[in-house]
Amino acid sequence: MELEVRHLRALCAIADTGSVRKAARQLGMTQPSLTTQLRRIESALGGQLFSRERTGSRPTPLGRTVLCRARPLVAEMNTLVAETQAAVVRAAGPHLRIGGTASRAMAGWVSRVHARLPDADTTIRVDVSANALLQMVALNQLDVAFVHEVEGAPLRIPDGLERRVLVAREPQFIALHAHHPAARQSVVPLSDVAGDRWMVDPSVDGEWDGVQRALRASGFTPRVAYGDYLTAADMVAAGEAVAPCQPTSQPRHGMAIRPLRGDPIAVELFMASRALPEGTAGEVGTAEVDALYADLVAAYREAAAAATTYRQWLARNNRPLLYVDEDELSRTAGCA
CATH class of the missing domain: 1.10.10.10 (Winged helix-like DNA-binding domain superfamily/Winged helix DNA-binding domain)
Structure with missing residues (x-):
């Protein structure tokens, strides 16, 4: 060999x-x-x-x-x-390579990019591994990536990347059967679901670490089932498991989505790009990265507004719809 x-x-x-x-x-x-x-x-x-x-x-x-x-x-x-690849891109004309972990904001983000740049050839890469996406950005295989970092489980961020933080601490909610006793409450104490079987996808960077950390900090030893989140949704709807979920998630039939009291599981949402001077040959420059971030902000706002439980959580906690630096947002919006 x-x-x-x-x-x-x-x-x-x-x-x-x-x-x-x-x-x-x-x-x-x-x-x-x-x-x-x-x-x-x-x-x-x-x-x-x-x-x-x-x-x-x-x-x-x-x-x-x-x-x-x-x-x-x-x-x-x-x-x-x-x-x-950069030489091929220069020869082919405008081209954007966008990556992200699964999010309700992804579709709206891509739609906004297409509306703003109708002639650009845009490729999309969705992956469960934030670390893999960040590595692709560092290797110039993606221009930007929208990822989440689970609290207490830092990602491996390659040198030379810049982060634009979208949400500094997004609470993770719990998906449970619609007739689960805890679903009667608007906010669920972790103790009310700690004894359930928790279903997580072990290939999602930091996901299980975050759940395990929160449960053990509350004095519970979790029961766990491993699988992808499509299977997890079926298990939750059948009453066989509970699962952490994004607050922008929409419940399917037989499922309820609730916030956890005290928000013990949270993530940081950010967009990563390479640190490049404007006009670098064959690269997406700073102005376009700023515009992509502004598109992402708008898409996330839309997804958050469409999620009733998340809207209620934001109002109850006196949070704006999206708590980013408003000065930064106005600057990036001006570049769009």
Whole structure:
């Protein structure tokens, strides 16, 4: 077996994420495929590159030696790809690459961009992993990404990225069966759902850490089921689980959405972009990034206004519809 750049990139991803599962998600592979590839690489090199521990995968001494040589090669290849892509973009005309974790604001954001720039070729990437999206921005595979950072579970933010904070602390609500006893209350104490089975998607960066942290801080040991949030919605509607959800979420039939008392689970919402001087060749400049942020602000306001439970929470807590820096908002709106 001859080593290729994709093999080196896989080794770097495993080392950076500390997990074969997370690395597979970042690389767009299945975990079994990446595990098989890693075994073949180790067989070709004649030694174990990672030790498999309960907490994840850690480089062995041989692995650290290989990584020291692999990282510069991968970086050079990434630069080559980024420069080539930039040249293609310049030749093809206006082009925007937008990424985001799942959000009710995404559709409105993209619609506003299309209305403002009808001739631009816009590509959209939605991923459960905020870390993967941030890495794509850093590698010039995306121009901007709208992501969330779970409180107490910091993201790995690559060097050279700028953050425009949309909401400093967005409370996460709870989705539960419409006839759950706790659903009779307008605000649910965590203790009333702590004994339920909580369904979370382990591939969403920081999601389970945030839930677990909040429950354990209240003295509860959670019961958990793992799965994607489409399955979670079915489980909640069937009365088999509860699940954390965004406050902009809309309840489906058989489901109720309620805020948690004291907002023990929260996220920061921000848009990330590369730090670039205006007019950098082949890049989306500062003025356009500001305009994209203004579009996102408007889309989030619209999604928040459409969510009855969130509107009620905002009124009850004397919060404006969107609590960003109003001076910053007026500046970015002027660039739109």
